[in-house]
Amino acid sequence: MFRDAIVAMAPYVPGEQPKPGERLIKLNTNENPYPPSPRVRAAIIKAIEGDKLRLYPRPMADEFIEAASQYYRFPKEMILAGNGSDELLAMLFRAALDPGDPVAYPVPTYSLYDTLASVENARIVAIQMSRDFAFPAAELARAAARLTIVCNPNSPTGTAVSSAALADLARRLMPRLLAIDEAYVDFADRHSLALVRKHPNVLVLRTLSKSYSLAGMRLGLCFAQPPIIEQLLKVKDSYNLNRVSQAAGAAALRHSQWAERNANRIRRTRRDTSQALRAIGFEVPPSSANFVLARLAGHDLSELAAQLRREGILVRYFATPLLYDCLRISIGKPAEMKLLLRHLKRLVPPILASSNGKAPT
Numbered sequence: 114m115f116r117d118a119i120v121a122m123a124p125y126v127p128g129e130q131p132k133p134g135e136r137l138i139k140l141n142t143n144e145n146p147y148p149p150s151p152r153v154r155a156a157i158i159k160a161i162e163g164d165k166l167r168l169y170p171r172p173m174a175d176e177f178i179e180a181a182s183q184y185y186r187f188p189k190e191m192i193l194a195g196n197g198s199d200e201l202l203a204m205l206f207r208a209a210l211d212p213g214d215p216v217a218y219p220v221p222t223y224s225l226y227d228t229l230a231s232v233e234n235a236r237i238v239a240i241q242m243s244r245d246f247a248f249p250a251a252e253l254a255r256a257a258a259r260l261t262i263v264c265n266p267n268s269p270t271g272t273a274v275s276s277a278a279l280a281d282l283a284r285r286l287m288p289r290l291l292a293i294d295e296a297y298v299d300f301a302d303r304h305s306l307a308l309v310r311k312h313p314n315v316l317v318l319r320t321l322s323k324s325y326s327l328a329g330m331r332l333g334l335c336f337a338q339p340p341i342i343e344q345l346l347k348v349k350d351s352y353n354l355n356r357v358s359q360a361a362g363a364a365a366l367r368h369s370q371w372a373e374r375n376a377n378r379i380r381r382t383r384r385d386t387s388q389a390l391r392a393i394g395f396e397v398p399p400s401s402a403n404f405v406l407a408r409l410a411g412h413d414l415s416e417l418a419a420q421l422r423r424e425g426i427l428v429r430y431f432a433t434p435l436l437y438d439c440l441r442i443s444i445g446k447p448a449e450m451k452l453l454l455r456h457l458k459r460l461v462p463p464i465l466a467s468s469n470g471k472a473p474t
């Protein structure tokens with residue numbers, strides 16, 4: 114009944130979301146622990162007043178794009194809004210890849226890229242990062258794939274690469290596309306938006322799910338030169354953003370100081386959490402995101418994740434050979450991290466005292 118590629122592929126598995134009424138500390142899907150600006154709530158209420166929902170929304174999300182254009186100082190023709198940056202990624206894969214075309218990215222990274230590649234029956238060129246997660250620039254350039262994606266800062270490692278390295282990669286890949294997924298960039302020290310102006314093959318993707326605390330609203334942005342935007346528009350759903358999210362997104366961007374303050378709080382908690390995790394015995398690569406990757410080299414941490422789950426704390430465990438000895442821990446409020454660390458201080462010493470686990474195959 115369905116395409117061979119769809120029947121053969123594994124579905125994307127999102128992180129666990131608690132059931133209604135279930136009280137869990139959520140450190141597994143990199144949501145922001147702080148609420149969005151109160152101005153977002155006011156804008157949502159205004160957007161549903163009277164009979165406004167009777168009408169279709171603006172197909173190009175004008176108010177949201179206008180707010181993005183003002184805040185990021187980019188012309189509107191270079192910005193495209195998505196129902197989350199996941200939708201923009203899906204549009205990109207659909208528009209850029211024919212069956213069998215190579216799509217390259219460093220791994221481990223955001224596993225949705227695998228799913229989207231499988232849907233298009235594209236050929237995945239996974240460039241394995243070294244154990245210290247150094248950026249495999251030369252390998253990516255050599256792969257010369259039709260589409261290259263760099264998640265920066267990367268998930269789940271938290272590590273970041275410089276704009277200069279990405280600019281160099283863009284030059285070497287030209288005229289092939291380079292998409293830079295900056296979902297977590299508001300927690301980093303630098304971003305690569307400027308590359309979009311200089312490089313006609315570069316796209317930068319942003320989301321309001323993380324720094325703007327709007328994961329539930331589904332708001333993403335794509336920045337690229339007009340010829341790229343023009344092609345992506347051909348595969349866009351006509352009304353991809355509903356009226357409520359368009360209004361929420363515009364209000365959030367007009368009150369960006371709110372998100373900036375929360376991002377700074379998260380950075381401070383990230384610094385303290387990283388130090389505390391290292392003191393317990395974890396290796397923690399320096400993170401530029403709102404999560405950290407914590408590794409106990411050689412020890413399978415699936416049981417530790419399950420133990421934390423039983424204590425009411427969700428963290429992300431990936432059962433893959435590269436990540437079986439790691440937990441990805443989102444940065445929550447200081448009190449949530451304190452509770453997590455208290456459990457880890459008790460649960461980790463027996464793991465360290467045990468013989469080495471085995472990587473799953």
Ligand SMILES: Cc1ncc(COP(=O)(O)O)c(C=O)c1O
Pocket residue numbers: 142143196197198199200223264268294296319320321322328331332333
């Ligand atoms: C690297 C990366 N890109 C994109 C997304 C998707 O963001 P959105 O909620 O805007 O679809 C995520 C979400 O976790 C992510 O980790």
